[in-house]
Amino acid sequence: MDTDRPATGLAADIAARTDSYFNRTKRIVERFGDKRVTYALFLRRPVICAPRLMLDWLNMVAAQRGTEIEVDLIYQEGDWVGAGEPIVYLTGSMVHLSDLETILLQKIGPACVAAHNAYQMALSLPNAAFLAMEARHCAGAEMQDMMSYAASVGSSAARREGAKGFVGSANDCTAHWFGAAQGFGTMPHSLIGYAGSTMRAAEMFRETFPDEPITVLVDYFGKEITDALAVCARFPQVAAAGDLSFRLDTHGGRFLEGLDPAESYAVLERHAPGAIRRYRSDSELRFLVGTGVSAAAIWRTREALDQAGYEKVRIVVSSGFGVDKCRVMADAKAPIDVVGTGSFIPDSWHETYATADIVEYDGVPMVKIGREFLLRKNGARKRGG
Helix, strand or coil: CCCCCCCCHHHHHHHHHCCHHHHHHHHHHHHHCCCEEEEEEEECCCEECCCHHHHHHHHHHHHHHCCCCEEEECCCCCCEECCCCCCEEEEEEHHHHCCCHHHHHHHHHHHHHHHHHHHHHHHHCCCCEEEECCHHHCCCHHHHHHHHHHHHHHHHHHHCCCCCEEEEECCHHHHHHHCCCCCCCCCCHHHHHHHCCHHHHHHHHHHHCCCCCEEEECCCCCCHHHHHHHHHHHCHHHHHCCCEEEEECCCCCCCCCCCCHHHHHHHHHHHCHHHCCCCCCHHHHHHHHCCCCCHHHHHHHHHHHHHCCCCCCEEEECCCCCHHHHHHHHHCCCCCCEEEECCCCCCCHHHHCEEEEEEEECCEECCCCCCHHHCCCCCCCCCCC
16 A cells, blocks of 8 residues: 555545544554454433444445445434443544544544433423524534534434424425425524514515514514514414414513513413422523513413414423423423524533543453443344344
8 A cells, every 4th residue: 555645535534634643643543454353332421322433424425445345233213322331333444444543432422412402402392393493503514414413313303202303404405304395494693683663574574584484583672472472463364274373582681571570480480380399400491480481481472472362382492491491391291382592502512522442452352541442242132133
């Protein structure tokens, strides 16, 4: 093998992105003789198995290099994986595997943690549909695709336990992960500002897309209740058909229209008293009765719509809906129809760090001291189909 020939294309990309000590190891093994090795890949925290992007890339590289890599996927896509449990064993040429470790870990760790977050969120609010709105928080197209894939995996796992889960994403390029033809979404705040009023924005949308359901943002002018009821009155048939929704995105610097701390407590006392009658942390209280899109804000909106006879109008919520906020909303039985969220993206990025260790050299089990738990145990670790 001519190891001095400049790398091109995929080979150059791998060499540039891979940690230098793996590239040096590849050169050393090429010089002194290849071995057949087995890598174990794992994370240090519980996750939902989301290996597809990593495996697709690995198979593509193997095909281009003309080598075979045996994949022993211990946990299938969507399985729950305990901390430290090997997710997959990869067996093949050390020459062809040693320089892939960096990129393989990039492609599996964040996806597994994001899938676990999406799973927990969907399971916490099983009757709500979720919309993946993570794109603006991603560091480029690759992360955007990875996070939507992860949400779809976590969602599928939650659906197997009875949740609605994620029904789509906010853009066309990731819609396929959810079985959708295109992204979902109606209007941003910029359209409200352009139109000059919430009502006019709704009218503009309806005139442009007359046959589509409409979701109207109602927090721009701080008149969530007033504007929602006005739009319902303007489009009574759309409201009666269940094709009208309102998205609450009230920022954390103020209360929803008509609420303050005392009134927020009063709203929950009417609808979910058990949620506020026991000890709560500061963050839980904020989610329940604080500023922004609180449980009280959601209940107040539902209350106002129902009292006006608009029971079929749906409520969409966004703004910081991560695992903890979804759990609090579930405890308050908040009447949420749809959650728009990007908060399944891991917020503690160090938790996404996947790790790989070689556990066999030419069929002989061997791993560094302290990682013996990664060694194969006569097939006892095999899970899934």
